[in-house]
Ligand SMILES: Nc1ncnc2c1ncn2[C@@H]1O[C@H](COP(=O)(O)OP(=O)(O)O)[C@@H](O)[C@H]1O
């Protein structure tokens with residue numbers, strides 16, 4: 685276990701690392717496989733064309749960000765005051781996968797909270813205007829720790845348009861509402877996984893609805909860098925353009 689003294693040190697490092705980041709955007713959802721990591725990666729790339737952007741992959745058990753950006757051969761650089769995140773195009777990326785390299789992560793509870801804090805504490809994100817945080821599905825440790833660590837983030841709740849997804853995602857929204865967090869719902873893979881009226885569901889639950897992204901066969905498992913002409917890319921670009929001041 686980490687001693688109280690070390691914990692105090694890690695907490696102060698987290699504060700120090702986050703204090704100059706202008707905006708935090710979190711991608712969450714009760715459900716897995718709905719496109720959180722994909723939207724986080726494409727969104728980061730779109731924002732990075734105008735702003736300084738970092739991505740923090742906090743999906744400890746299923747990190748996908750390095751895979752989506754097709755990161756293969758890399759070497760992390762360690763400086764006296766921290767680890768330099770991996771630069772892809774203009775984006776600074778940190779993920780546990782950069783250490784795991786395909787191995788599974790077996791840990792639970794308080795250890796996860798500490799690991800997340802350590803990841804933030806050791807990473808030298810510099811001069812970021814946006815930090816995009818990709819979460820695993822659910823409202824467990826990674827989600828709750830993120831709500832605790834990041835002050836005033838904007839949280840994107842991703843759902844696909846069917847009742848099984850909505851039924852679970854709604855619970856995440858209920859928690860965010862309860863704690864007065866700023867959030868909005870993105871409907872993903874419209875036209876493929878059902879035809880639930882997500883906008884109406886949002887209205888009924890007083891959840892802000894941000895917009896929808898259609899199912900786009902051409903982006904499956906692809907990096908945003910190679911999909912600049914895709915429908916998905918253009919739709920997300922429009923959503924970001926229209927809503928950026930809200931975030
Ligand atoms: N709008 C979309 N159209 C087609 N495929 C998509 C779309 N959004 C995501 N995907 C694909 O769905 C799969 C799961 O997406 P992912 O981002 O890993 O979900 P999550 O992070 O929510 O678990 C990936 O193969 C991804 O490429």
Ligand SMILES: [Mg+2]
Pocket residue numbers: 720721722743748818819820
């Ligand atoms: Mg994911």
